[in-house]
Amino acid sequence: MQTIDDVAKKIIATLNEAGFQAYIVGGAVRDKLLNKPVNDIDLATDATPTEVTALFEHVIPVGIEHGTVIVRADHLSFEVTTFREEAGYSDFRHPDEVSYVTDLTTDLSRRDFTMNAMAENKQGTIIDPFDGKADLQARLIRAVGEPLERFQEDPLRILRALRFASQLGFMIETNTYEAMQTRLPLITALAIERVRVELDKLIQAENCRMGLHQAEALGLFDYLPVFKDSPSLIMKVRASECPFNGLTDWFVYLAYLEKQFDLSTFIKAYKLSNKDKQVMNDLDDTLMFYQSTGVSDRLVYQLDKASIHRFCVLVFHIFGENLSPDDLLDQKQALPIQSRQELAVDGHDLRRLLTDKAPGPWLRELIEVIEQNVVSGSLPNKKRAIEEWVKWYYQSENA
Numbered sequence: 001m002q003t004i005d006d007v008a009k010k011i012i013a014t015l016n017e018a019g020f021q022a023y024i025v026g027g028a029v030r031d032k033l034l035n036k037p038v039n040d041i042d043l044a045t046d047a048t049p050t051e052v053t054a055l056f057e058h059v060i061p062v063g064i065e066h067g068t069v070i071v072r073a074d075h076l077s078f079e080v081t082t083f084r085e086e087a088g089y090s091d092f093r094h095p096d097e098v099s100y101v102t103d104l105t106t107d108l109s110r111r112d113f114t115m116n117a118m119a120e121n122k123q124g125t126i127i128d129p130f131d132g133k134a135d136l137q138a139r140l141i142r143a144v145g146e147p148l149e150r151f152q153e154d155p156l157r158i159l160r161a162l163r164f165a166s167q168l169g170f171m172i173e174t175n176t177y178e179a180m181q182t183r184l185p186l187i188t189a190l191a192i193e194r195v196r197v198e199l200d201k202l203i204q205a206e207n208c209r210m211g212l213h214q215a216e217a218l219g220l221f222d223y224l225p226v227f228k229d230s231p232s233l234i235m236k237v238r239a240s241e242c243p244f245n246g247l248t249d250w251f252v253y254l255a256y257l258e259k260q261f262d263l264s265t266f267i268k269a270y271k272l273s274n275k276d277k278q279v280m281n282d283l284d285d286t287l288m289f290y291q292s293t294g295v296s297d298r299l300v301y302q303l304d305k306a307s308i309h310r311f312c313v314l315v316f317h318i319f320g321e322n323l324s325p326d327d328l329l330d331q332k333q334a335l336p337i338q339s340r341q342e343l344a345v346d347g348h349d350l351r352r353l354l355t356d357k358a359p360g361p362w363l364r365e366l367i368e369v370i371e372q373n374v375v376s377g378s379l380p381n382k383k384r385a386i387e388e389w390v391k392w393y394y395q396s397e398n399a
């Protein structure tokens, strides 16, 4: 079977045959050397975006102003970026000016860390002008060239260093670490959404204890919303037994750890997306419900396969109770229905039945009551029976 690496090499071959240089660069080279799975490959070339576009059938112009296009091949996408050097980052996000260059080493020299500044050609030879391979072997994160400049260009690299330390269990080289310390105040200028992406990766990583320790030693949390106002929070996180790896809802856990914050404080401070907000709020509701009633039929009904495992992890760490995801799933499967879609009536049926009622929130509330009764077994999931019950419910309500 053709791998993502084979497809990338085909793209490189097409560029080489047209007279251009082309290489695999960045995280893919690093991860291959670490024997980690590679799901995403970036390419660099001396061809301009216009020249790349002319060579391939499916090209998406995603970031032409930064020299990047996406080449689609065999149902996979590859970012292809023209060799460049960057003049400065006044918004700490996008380089102010991008100038194309023709030599690979200049392109590699603008990158953050030596382990991310290697390239691989079509034959699989590694081009490594900054000794990234040696640093990988020594398990060291080292800035390329002058560290103060690298972090000035993009202070997000400070967080990237910490999250790589957390993901890979690497140490940060002394000069690099000192430059991170000097430039640390610049992280307050970063968009909070970018900060959160790195923080998520740091906290969910395999070596998160070490990553958190390094972040705390550096003073990172003094510059981060919520954490900076609550120094005890990070102490509690460190002291907690919670294995954050894989725990996507760590904000919920932190909100429970620090009772003075409700979840909305985190949601607002980190500008969580609506989807994230929904997931976090649902989980928060379920945990509160668990706190008051324990494992009830109504509770297992609210959980689904995707959320059941993390719910159990959170219950263990917040309440110290050991629930088995499999047992909860069995209990859920034994319920009369698994989801609202399986109810024998829907909104249309109920509106037809209660023609004298004007549209309003009553319909959603009624469906919720029916759902609860069916789940608890006090009402059979049969259309006739439910309709009879609804008529009785309204008669008794109006009586």
Ligand SMILES: Nc1ccn([C@@H]2O[C@H](COP(=O)(O)OP(=O)(O)OP(=O)(O)O)[C@@H](O)[C@H]2O)c(=O)n1
Binding pocket: 025, 026, 027, 028, 040, 042, 110, 111, 112, 113, 116, 117, 154, 156, 157, 160
């Ligand atoms: N602030 C940044 C972000 C990225 N890069 C460079 O761009 C490459 C690709 O960046 P990205 O895809 O964001 O990260 P990866 O290093 O590939 O790591 P991961 O996929 O784990 O996020 C990096 O390897 C690095 O060479 C950089 O120099 N400075």
